[in-house]
Amino acid sequence: MEFRFFEIYRSSEYLLLLAKGAGVSASLAIGGGLVGFLLATLLAVSRYAEVPVLGRISAAYVEFIRNTPLIVQLFFVAFGLPLLLGYSWPFWAHALLALTLNFSAYFAEILRAGFSSIPSGQLEAGAALGIRKATIFRKVVFPQAVAAMYPSLNSQFIFLFLTTGVIAEIGVTDLTHAGLYIDSRTFRSFEVFTALTVIYIVMALSFKAVLNAIYRSAFKWRTVR
Amino acid sequence: MSAGPKISARNVAKTYGDMTVLERLNLDVEEGAFCTIVGASGCGKSTFLRMLLSQETPSRGRIELDGAPLPGEPTSDRGIVFQKYSVFPHLTVEDNLILAREFERSRLFGRSFGSSRKAARAEIDDTLEKIGLGSARLKYPAQLSGGMQQRLAIAQALLKRPKVLLLDEPFGALDPGIRADMHDLLLGLWEELQMTVFMVTHDIREAFKLGTRILVFDKIRHDPQAPDAYGATITYDLPLTRKDAGPPPELAGLAMNADTSTGASA
Numbered sequence: 001m002e003f004r005f006f007e008i009y010r011s012s013e014y015l016l017l018l019a020k021g022a023g024v025s026a027s028l029a030i031g032g033g034l035v036g037f038l039l040a041t042l043l044a045v046s047r048y049a050e051v052p053v054l055g056r057i058s059a060a061y062v063e064f065i066r067n068t069p070l071i072v073q074l075f076f077v078a079f080g081l082p083l084l085l086g087y088s089w090p091f092w093a094h095a096l097l098a099l100t101l102n103f104s105a106y107f108a109e110i111l112r113a114g115f116s117s118i119p120s121g122q123l124e125a126g127a128a129l130g131i132r133k134a135t136i137f138r139k140v141v142f143p144q145a146v147a148a149m150y151p152s153l154n155s156q157f158i159f160l161f162l163t164t165g166v167i168a169e170i171g172v173t174d175l176t177h178a179g180l181y182i183d184s185r186t187f188r189s190f191e192v193f194t195a196l197t198v199i200y201i202v203m204a205l206s207f208k209a210v211l212n213a214i215y216r217s218a219f220k221w222r223t224v225r
Numbered sequence: 226m227s228a229g230p231k232i233s234a235r236n237v238a239k240t241y242g243d244m245t246v247l248e249r250l251n252l253d254v255e256e257g258a259f260c261t262i263v264g265a266s267g268c269g270k271s272t273f274l275r276m277l278l279s280q281e282t283p284s285r286g287r288i289e290l291d292g293a294p295l296p297g298e299p300t301s302d303r304g305i306v307f308q309k310y311s312v313f314p315h316l317t318v319e320d321n322l323i324l325a326r327e328f329e330r331s332r333l334f335g336r337s338f339g340s341s342r343k344a345a346r347a348e349i350d351d352t353l354e355k356i357g358l359g360s361a362r363l364k365y366p367a368q369l370s371g372g373m374q375q376r377l378a379i380a381q382a383l384l385k386r387p388k389v390l391l392l393d394e395p396f397g398a399l400d401p402g403i404r405a406d407m408h409d410l411l412l413g414l415w416e417e418l419q420m421t422v423f424m425v426t427h428d429i430r431e432a433f434k435l436g437t438r439i440l441v442f443d444k445i446r447h448d449p450q451a452p453d454a455y456g457a458t459i460t461y462d463l464p465l466t467r468k469d470a471g472p473p474p475e476l477a478g479l480a481m482n483a484d485t486s487t488g489a490s491a
């Protein structure tokens with residue numbers, strides 16, 4: 001069997017599709033990651049602070065999301081909920097909502113572990129200085145927890161990014177979607193999926209590099225000696 | 226200010242569930258005293274300091290500050306330094322002190338205004354110089370030696386301008402050589418700021434070197450059937466003069482058996 005990578009990519013149409021798809025995948029992952037992180041913070045704080053009803057709801061929500069497949073969540077957001085609530089958004093918006101909800105549950109679990117990992121002496125020291133509880137959380141617990149959990153958040157994000165390919169299933173023209181499309185036109189499956197693999201690897205490693213650079217500049221105190 | 230004692234304890238006891246940690250504590254401490262506290266591990270010395278700080282409340286009896294019941298929560302008139310974990314590792318020396326001033330901001334102003342911020346800076350500069358950390362203001366705790374970290378912890382406590390300073394084995398983790406420097410620093414601050422000091426230590430020589438008065442906590446009542454039924458109390462309360470060469474004979478053995486005498490209850 002002979003491989004003909006050139007045949008697929010000589011058409012600028014296909015190259016453009018792949019580039020656009022990569023852009024869509026990256027944007028939705030970053031958007032879902034950022035909004036998901038904010039939502040995760042609310043979820044984790046309400047559990048950590050044992051907020052009466054909200055804490056329970058957060059716990060149930062996190063369990064629910066982490067024990068159902070992303071693709072089911074995606075279909076639910078894209079096809080189930082619109083029937084119930086009568087909204088109709090573009091495909092990418094359904095995908096963004098589903099990814100945000102999905103990411104937030106995984107991040108929340110990591111953050112909560114981070115909050116509990118802060119030595120109680122830090123809380124006592126804050127209290128002894130007469131600082132209010134909410135301020136201690138905001139200025140002592142939260143920054144230290146995020147720093148401690150950053151490597152886990154980082155690899156969780158990469159992992160979740162790699163699962164975003166399923167959004168092709170609801171018609172979002174992401175990287176996987178572009179690959180499937182080109183494959184259906186050319187029937188050069190080996191070349192197409194080799195190319196997809198390489199692009200995903202490069203993107204994942206780039207995310208990792210950027211996130212590591214952010215870590216080094218945002219959490220200097222963990223690296224200085 | 227009243228002419229009575231700065232701090233007094235009347236029949237104070239502290240229990241956790243069925244376990245009595247401290248009992249029958251009676252004490253009058255005059256303003257400006259430097260009380261050192263020694264006793265076996267687990268006998269309730271830290272618990273006593275936490276009660277003085279209002280982080281714990283006595284189960285029985287009462288503690289008074291300037292003749293009035295202790296406030297229900299830590300206030301700026303009392304500062305504390307722990308053995309460790311009392312500085313914030315993610316903040317520079319300077320930011321550690323700025324955060325330590327947060328109590329004022331949240332309690333009094335809500336936000337610090339331009340002029341008060343300037344005053345705060347001046348005060349932080351002043352404290353850093355006084356404590357010997359002037360050149361380290363932009364460093365993180367991980368970049369400081371143990372002694373420097375404890376200086377920072379002391380500086381944090383002093384920013385509140387406390388009249389009562391509580392020290393819980395503040396030098397326990399430091400090398401002996403550094404301790405001597407810290408003793409000089411502490412005595413200087415105590416004289417300059419005219420504070421009443423309570424300091425827990427496991428080093429009996431340190432207790433005699435620094436204190437004007439020594440309090441020995443010990444558990445004298447034992448019930449073999451119920452080891453937790455009785456707590457420790459103050460068994461010796463002696464005035465010291467700084468010229469004392471060392472512990473008097475009846476206390477000479479304390480330092481050595483301090484860690485074993487209540488081993489059964491640990």
Ligand SMILES: Nc1ncnc2c1ncn2[C@@H]1O[C@H](COP(=O)(O)OP(=O)(O)OP(=O)(O)O)[C@@H](O)[C@H]1O
Nearest residue numbers: 241246264265266267268269270271272273490491
């Ligand atoms: N919050 C708490 N709940 C239950 N028990 C506690 C609590 N705090 C302290 N204790 C118990 O009270 C006893 C006294 O503790 P404390 O820390 O005051 O001792 P200590 O004299 O400071 O000991 P060390 O010299 O080791 O620091 C210990 O047996 C401890 O387990």
Ligand SMILES: [Mg+2]
Nearest residue numbers: 270271272393
């Ligand atoms: Mg203790």
